[in-house]
Amino acid sequence: MLTQSPYILYSDGNGNIFEDTSLYATGRSAWDALPIPAEEWIELPEGGQLYELPGRRGIGINAGTEEMALCDKGWAVAAFIPPAHTGFYLAAYETLPDAPTLPLFCYTAVGWLDGKFYVPATRIEQDIRQECAGFDDKQVKQGVKDLLQAYPHNRLVKHLADNCALTYHCPAARNYFMGRWECPIPSSPACNANCVGCISFQPEEESIVSTQERLTFKPSPEEIVEYTVPHLESAPFPIVSFGQGCEGEPLLMWETIRESILEIRKHTPKGSININTNGSKPDAVRVLCKAGLNSIRVSTNSAQERWYTPYYRPNNYHFEDIVESLKIVRGFGGWTSINYFVFPGMTDSESEYEALRKLIKDTDLCMIQWRNFNIDPDWYLGKLGITDTGDRLGMAQLLELIHEEFPHLKFGYFNPPMERIKGDYARDFAH
Numbered sequence: 275m276l277t278q279s280p281y282i283l284y285s286d287g288n289g290n291i292f293e294d295t296s297l298y299a300t301g302r303s304a305w306d307a308l309p310i311p312a313e314e315w316i317e318l319p320e321g322g323q324l325y326e327l328p329g330r331r332g333i334g335i336n337a338g339t340e341e342m343a344l345c346d347k348g349w350a351v352a353a354f355i356p357p358a359h360t361g362f363y364l365a366a367y368e369t370l371p372d373a374p375t376l377p378l379f380c381y382t383a384v385g386w387l388d389g390k391f392y393v394p395a396t397r398i399e400q401d402i403r404q405e406c407a408g409f410d411d412k413q414v415k416q417g418v419k420d421l422l423q424a425y426p427h428n429r430l431v432k433h434l435a436d437n438c439a440l441t442y443h444c445p446a447a448r449n450y451f452m453g454r455w456e457c458p459i460p461s462s463p464a465c466n467a468n469c470v471g472c473i474s475f476q477p478e479e480e481s482i483v484s485t486q487e488r489l490t491f492k493p494s495p496e497e498i499v500e501y502t503v504p505h506l507e508s509a510p511f512p513i514v515s516f517g518q519g520c521e522g523e524p525l526l527m528w529e530t531i532r533e534s535i536l537e538i539r540k541h542t543p544k545g546s547i548n549i550n551t552n553g554s555k556p557d558a559v560r561v562l563c564k565a566g567l568n569s570i571r572v573s574t575n576s577a578q579e580r581w582y583t584p585y586y587r588p589n590n591y592h593f594e595d596i597v598e599s600l601k602i603v604r605g606f607g608g609w610t611s612i613n614y615f616v617f618p619g620m621t622d623s624e625s626e627y628e629a630l631r632k633l634i635k636d637t638d639l640c641m642i643q644w645r646n647f648n649i650d651p652d653w654y655l656g657k658l659g660i661t662d663t664g665d666r667l668g669m670a671q672l673l674e675l676i677h678e679e680f681p682h683l684k685f686g687y688f689n690p691p692m693e694r695i696k697g698d699y700a701r702d703f704a705h
Contacts, residue, residue, distance in 0.1 A: 276312045276313075276387065279312060279387075280299050280387035281295050282298065282332050282386075284345050284348035284350065285351050286348045289326075293386040296336065297336060297345055298337060299334060300366040300383070301383040301394055302333075302365060303668075304617075304663045304666070305619070306619065309335055310383065314362050315385070317391070317392060318353055318392065319355060319359055322354060322356055323353070324354075325351065325379065326350075326351060327351065327352055328349055328373065328374060329370045329372060329373025330373055331368045331370070332345040333366040350367035352383070353365070353393045354382070356404070359393075361394065362394040364617075369652055378650075380649075381650075382394070396673070399688060403449060403688055404449075409445070410452065414440075414452060417453060425501055428497050429497060430498065430501065433460060434451075435451065437487060438458065438460075442520070455512070456513040456548075456688070458518045459493075459518075460493070461489075461516045461517065461521065462492070462524050464526050465526070466523050466588065466589045467554070468586070468589070469586055471647075471648065471654065492527065495530055498531075499538055502538055506544045511693055513545060513548055513689055514538070515548040515550055516550070524550070525553075525554060525555040528555065532565045535565040535566045535567060536565050545691070546690075546695065547566060547568050548570070549569075550571045551570060551572060551573070553570070553600065554595050554599075556595055559602050560602050563602060563608060567603070568695075569690075570600070570608065571610075571613050572600055572612050574614060575615040576621075576629070577626060578626060579593035585654075585658060609690070611639075613645055614643060615647040616646055619666060623664050623665065624664060624666065625663075639683060640684060641686060642676070642686075643688065644673070
């Protein structure tokens with residue numbers, strides 16, 4: 275544990291990063307810059323990256339006077355923390371009038387001390403499935419070659435190869451081509467939400483661009499079954515997951531998904547069939563559960579409708595529908611997770627904490643995947659018109675309170691395979 279705060283970092287605009295030993299690093303919670311408790315800093319995990327934040331001056335604490343001050347030596351710096359880690363504070367900075375909107379990544383606070391980078395975060399998940407060190411590019415490329423030869427007419431395998439694995443280096447797609455764990459099934463080119471931070475579609479008039487191209491076709495059940503059955507049969511800890519970031523909303527393709535699940539289960543009882551979704555169509559979820567769906571992960575930026583709706587901007591569905599979808603899956607004995615976008619200052623506000631407690635109780639939720647929110651903080655708060663989030667607990671205390679009140683509720687970052695759903699999950703993935 276650190277005995278003092280790390281020093282603030284700044285960038286010279288040419289890709290070089292320096293520390294300023296006259297200022298300690300601070301963290302951002304909603305709109306506010308705050309000192310970060312020494313015990314909440316950890317070393318930047320392997321796979322973490324540093325970002326320059328153009329048009330922004332970092333906010334630090336003067337090492338002599340202990341007053342807040344701007345670092346005017348260069349641009350502010352933030353960290354991307356790799357999957358399996360949840361950040362407690364955003365990078366704190368003052369935005370200049372001509373600053374560009376930041377692209378869709380997470381911007382965690384970062385500092386420097388004794389030759390190491392530090393971030394305020396925790397490892398929320400012990401699963402190693404997206405560790406940088408676990409990927410072998412040669413093996414991925416060989417897997418791409420082999421599977422494209424095995425399924426020469428399968429548009430989904432080609433999409434996962436050319437777009438997801440080779441262009442965007444998607445960890446889930448790369449794992450599929452390495453023959454292991456969770457296999458993605460992009461299913462829908464269309465969506466029934468207009469999320470502010472959508473990573474696969476942004477209107478031309480927006481000041482940011484989407485980080486990846488969206489799926490452009492509707493896959494057939496035959497294409498889905500052709501490559502997922504062998505994966506379920508042969509991969510260790512196998513999962514197949516409908517719904518990925520590179521597409522629209524999979525529940526709009528529920529008939530195709532239902533047919534696929536029924537056909538998959540004719541060929542193999544192995545593994546888990548999951549859907550990552552906005553949970554907008556409870557009736558479709560019920561049909562999929564009857565067909566054999568094992569688990570659902572519903573994405574949300576908030577447990578409160580007042581913050582959910584202006585972010586998701588849903589078409590023909592409401593926040594209550596996502597709650598109903600979670601209840602339906604539990605009613606069938608399935609596993610339920612929320613893909614919970616963590617935004618320090620909002621996620622740990624007292625009003626959000628109370629709403630989250632209610633959601634957990636009302637739905638008998640199995641798991642929270644505490645995901646770092648990939649979005650420009652100023653842009654997000656501005657789009658939702660949020661000026662004050664009220665009293666806040668702090669992310670570390672929020673995690674502690676939820677864990678204490680709901681000891682059965684699993685914390686993590688990834689969809690668990692059937693072996694862990696049925697087995698001793700807590701031992702493998704201790705909180």
